[in-house]
Amino acid sequence: MSAYRHSVSLLSEKCKGCTHCLRRCPTEAIRIRDGHAVINTERCIDCGECIRLCPHKAKKAIYDPLDSIKKFKYKIALPPPTLYGQFDNLDDVDCMLKGLLDYGFDDVFEVACAAEMVTEYTRRYLKSEDIQRPVISSACPVIVRLISLRFPTLAKNLIPIMPPVEIAGKLAREKARKEHPELTDEDIGVVFISPCTAKVSYVKNALCGEKSNIDLVVSMSDMYFELLDTMKDEISPAPISRTGMIGVNWATSGGESSSLLNDRYLAADGIENVIKVLDDIETGSYPCLDFIELNACPGGCVGGVLTMENPYIARVRLQNIRRYLPVSQNRPPRSADGTPFPAEYDVGDFPEVNPVSMFSSDRKTAIRLMAEAASFFETLPEIDCGYCGAPNCRAFADDVVRGKAHPEECVVLAKKKLNENK
Ligand code: SF4
Ligand code: SF4
Structure with missing residues (x-):
């Protein structure tokens, strides 16, 4: 591997x-x-x-440098709805999409269109009987990885569907192959304009379970500066955008869940709030909720570290853009076999990392080391001062039994030992 x-x-x-x-x-x-x-x-x-x-x-x-798109014969941009909120006075999304074509892309495929499909698939999934509730959105890759590492018992609550960006990549590639049968798969470069680092890792590690449909991930901030040059304030640019309000909603926290036509949901953003909600789900605090939307970045994807604009300003801009859009333009047909979404978008089971295996791959050794760490922790001052180089006393105890730290790196223990030897 x-x-x-x-x-x-x-x-x-x-x-x-x-x-x-x-x-x-x-x-x-x-x-x-x-x-x-x-x-x-x-x-x-x-x-x-x-x-x-x-x-x-x-x-x-x-992330990938913008120049790397040149290696492909046919380049497709995947702009997420977060990009629409980066520009001042952008009344018409088509001006920005046209700017991408003028920059050198041969086609654009909005991630928001795939997001509208995922909204509909999620509505259908929530009607299933044999699923673990509350269902947790799997769109933010940080949440999926955080659950596998810190909350493995919640892996079964994640909706097992590809995130919108992956579905958009797949549909964009299929469209290019259909419209240009002369192109090979290698000729086509699908380029995602990412608001965050987590989505870069998602693509680079093919976390959808197989090879990603996306070839490159460039930074939204790099693309922003290029677009400032190529975007023209045309009064009526040719229509390109095919998204509705629901697709644009996905850029901000609460947008995914509020489109589900189901009030039994919770939406939280910011990593510390997210961890609190996951703790609460583990202890069964939300028995009446159907759906949980979690975004690691503050405010949702608009708060990603690769964006340019303040997330609160971006949120208001997106509200203005949404105002003139139809509710949705991408409602997928029902599948003939009655499943909530097609098998090609099903990612199956999410990985679970057993906390015990973090100590050793041998279960017996792992359990022994865990017990040693717990017993060493009892000797620590529990003041989480950070002087040892670990974030807290419990993490320091784990480091010591793994042989990655020495007990005397704890200043309190070292002082105690010094006093005893006087
Ligand atoms: S805070 Fe930094 S080191 Fe920690 S998980 Fe996030 S990206 Fe990784
Ligand atoms: S220890 Fe301080 S300076 Fe170093 S990476 Fe962390 S926050 Fe930055």
Whole structure:
């Protein structure tokens, strides 16, 4: 199996070991070693939170450079609805889509169109009887990875459908093959304009379970500056957009769930709120809810670390754009076999990472190490000061039994030992 490709990395020459990122990483993937942050790649879920928080710009996002699109003969842009909210005075989405064509893309396929299809599929899925409730949206890749690492018992609550970006990539490629039968699959480059690091990792690691339909992921901020040059304020550009209000709704928190015509939902955004909701679902706190929409970024995708605009301003702009759109333009037909969505969009079971296996692949050893960590934790001061380089005393205890830290790196234990030896 090839190694997981991350989209967040550290510029150690800029890192001052200040611990801002250490304390807020949702999976406790960061440690401070020799005065610098170190990311544990097995635990990192590429949420981008450390990029957002680092005051010294020592964390960076990895994505494809815009120039790389040139290697394809036929280039298709996949703009997500978040992109529509980045521009001041954008009354007509077609001006922006035309700007993408003028930049050099041969076609554009809006992710919002696939999002409208997923909305309809989700409505049908919620009517199924034999599903685990509340159903959790699987559109944000951070949530899917967070559940597999920290909340594995909730993996069965995730709706097993491809996210809109993957469906958009698949449909865009099929459309190109149909309209241009002379093209081979290798000639076609499907390029997603991403608002966040997590979606870069999603594509690079083919988290849909097979090879992704997307070839490249470029940053929304890079594309933004190019579009400022190519977008023209035409009074009536040729119609390109095929999305309705529902598709545009997906860019902001609450937009996915409010389109489901079902009031029994909860929508939360921001990684800390999301973790609180997942904790609550695990303890059975929401027995009357059908659907949970979770977005790791504040405000939803508009708050992604690769966007340009303040998420609250982007939200208002999207509300203005939506005002002139029909409700939906992409309602898929019902499947003949009565299933909520076609088998080609079904991703099957999501992976579950057993917390025990984080200690050792041998179950017996893992259980012994877990017990040792619990017993060593009892000796720690539980003040979570961070001086040891771990985010809290429990994580430090785990590091010690895994041989990744020494007990005396705890300043309180070291002082105690010093006093005993006096
Ligand atoms: S926030 Fe993290 S990466 Fe940034 S300087 Fe502080 S320790 Fe280093
Ligand atoms: S990207 Fe997220 S999970 Fe990875 S190290 Fe940064 S804060 Fe932690």
